[in-house]
Amino acid sequence: AGAACGGLEHKMGIHGNATCVMDYDKAKGWLVGTENKGMAAMFVMMNEARLGTGLQGLSIGTAAYQAAVEFAHDRLQGRSLTGPKSPELPADSIMVHPDVRRMLLEAKAFVEGGQAFTLWTALQADLQHSNDAAEAQKAHDYMGLITPVLKAYLTDKGFHVASLAMQVHGGSGYTEHFAASQYLRDARITMIYEGANGIQALDLVGRKLPANGGRAIMSWFADIDAFVSENGAEGPIKPFVDGLADAKKKLQEGTMWLMQNGMQNPDNAGAASTDYLHIFGLTALAYMWAQMAKAAQAQVDAGTSDPFYANKLMTGRYFVERILPDTGAHLVKMKTGAEVLMQMPAEAF
Numbered sequence: 001a002g003a004a005c006g007g008l009e010h011k012m013g014i015h016g017n018a019t020c021v022m023d024y025d026k027a028k029g030w031l032v033g034t035e036n037k038g039m040a041a042m043f044v045m046m047n048e049a050r051l052g053t054g055l056q057g058l059s060i061g062t063a064a065y066q067a068a069v070e071f072a073h074d075r076l077q078g079r080s081l082t083g084p085k086s087p088e089l090p091a092d093s094i095m096v097h098p099d100v101r102r103m104l105l106e107a108k109a110f111v112e113g114g115q116a117f118t119l120w121t122a123l124q125a126d127l128q129h130s131n132d133a134a135e136a137q138k139a140h141d142y143m144g145l146i147t148p149v150l151k152a153y154l155t156d157k158g159f160h161v162a163s164l165a166m167q168v169h170g171g172s173g174y175t176e177h178f179a180a181s182q183y184l185r186d187a188r189i190t191m192i193y194e195g196a197n198g199i200q201a202l203d204l205v206g207r208k209l210p211a212n213g214g215r216a217i218m219s220w221f222a223d224i225d226a227f228v229s230e231n232g233a234e235g236p237i238k239p240f241v242d243g244l245a246d247a248k249k250k251l252q253e254g255t256m257w258l259m260q261n262g263m264q265n266p267d268n269a270g271a272a273s274t275d276y277l278h279i280f281g282l283t284a285l286a287y288m289w290a291q292m293a294k295a296a297q298a299q300v301d302a303g304t305s306d307p308f309y310a311n312k313l314m315t316g317r318y319f320v321e322r323i324l325p326d327t328g329a330h331l332v333k334m335k336t337g338a339e340v341l342m343q344m345p346a347e348a349f
C-alpha cells in the first residue's frame with residue numbers, strides 16, 4: 001500500500017523493457033544504512049549501473065556493426081572506382097567503396113577498442129580485491145576515475161556506431177525491414193539514463209580528477225608513460241606507441257588547463273568537461289589499441305597463420321590514423337573556455 005504504478009511510458013526504444021511512473025502516496029520508507037549517508041550508499045549501486053550502461057551502449061553498437069557488415073557483403077550497388085570487382089554480377093558489393101569501408105572500420109575500431117577498455121576496467125574491478133594493498137588502492141582509484149569515462153564515452157560511441165551501421169544500410173536501414181533502426185533507437189537511451197553524459201563529464205572534472213589530490217589521474221599518466229618508454233623503440237608498433245604518447249600529452253595539457261581555469265571560473269570547467277571526457281576516452285582507447293597491437297605483433301613475428309592478428313593490427317592502424325587525431329580538435333575546443341557559451345542572453349536562443 002502507498003506505492004502504485006501511475007502509468008506506462010511510451011518510449012523511443014528499449015520496448016522489451018517496461019518503464020513506468022511510480023507514485024508514492026503516504027508510502028512507508030525504511031532507512032538503509034546510516035542516516036545522512038544515503039548518497040554514498042546509493043552510489044555503490046549507481047557506479048555499477050553506470051558501468052553496465054557503458055557496456056550496454058557498446059554492445060548495441062557491436063550488434064549494429066555486425067548487422068552492417070552482413071548487409072554490406074550482400075548489397076550490390078555501383079562499381080569499384082578502380083574497375084569492376086565482380087564483373088559477372090550486375091554490380092559490385094558496396095564493400096568495394098572506400099567510404100563504406102570508412103564507416104565499417106570506424107565502427108570496428110570503436111567496438112574492438114571499447115571491448116578491450118571494458119575488459120581492462122573489469123580487471124581493475126578484480127584488482128581492487130588484491131592482497132597487495134598498493135595494487136588494490138590503485139585499482140580502486142581507477143574505478144572511480146574511469147567509471148564516468150566508460151559510461152559516457154562508450155555510450156556516445158555506441159550510438160555513433162549504431163548510426164554508422166544505419167548509414168551503411170542506406171534507405172533499407174531507415175525501414176523496419178532490418179534491425180538497424182531498432183539498434184539506433186535502443187542505443188540512444190544509454191547516453192541519457194544512469195546520469196546523462198553531460199553529468200558524467202561534470203563528475204569526471206569536478207569530483208574524480210581532484211579526488212585524493214589527483215592520485216588516480218597521476219597513476220594513469222605514470223602507467224601510460226611506463227608503457228611508452230618500454231615499447232617506444234623503432235619497430236612495427238611504434239606508430240601505436242607514438243599515438244598513445246601524443247594523446248596522453250594532450251590529456252595532460254587539458255588537465256592542466258582545467259586546473260588553471262576551472263578553479264578561477266567554474267563555468268570554464270563545465271564548458272570544457274565534455275571535450276575533456278572525449279580526450280580521456282580517446283586516450284583510453286589508444287592505450288588499449290597499443291596493448292592489442294603489441295600482443296598481435298608478437299603473434300605475427302612468431303609466424304602465426306591466423307589472419308586475426310594482422311586484421312587486428314589493420315583495425316588499430318585505422319584508429320590511430322583516422323580517429324585519434326580528434327584529440328587535437330577537442331583540446332583546441334575545450335581551451336576556448338566558457339565565454340562564447342555564456343555571453344549569449346538566454347532569451348536569444
Ligand SMILES: Cc1cc2nc3c(=O)[nH]c(=O)nc-3n(C[C@H](O)[C@H](O)[C@H](O)COP(=O)(O)OP(=O)(O)OC[C@H]3O[C@@H](n4cnc5c(N)ncnc54)[C@H](O)[C@@H]3O)c2cc1C
Nearest residue numbers: 009011014019189192193194195196197198199200202270
Ligand atoms: C527508460 C528510462 C528508464 C529509467 N529508469 C530509471 C530508474 O529505474 N530509476 C530512476 O531513478 N530513474 C530512471 N530513469 C531516469 C533517468 O535516470 C533520468 O532521466 C536521467 O538520469 C536524466 O535525468 P533527467 O531526466 O532529470 O534530466 P535533467 O537532469 O533534467 O537533464 C536534462 C539535460 O540537462 C543537463 N543537465 C542537468 N543538470 C545539469 C547540470 N547541473 N550541469 C550541466 N548539465 C546539466 C543534462 O546533461 C541533460 O542533457 C529512467 C529514464 C528513462 C528514460
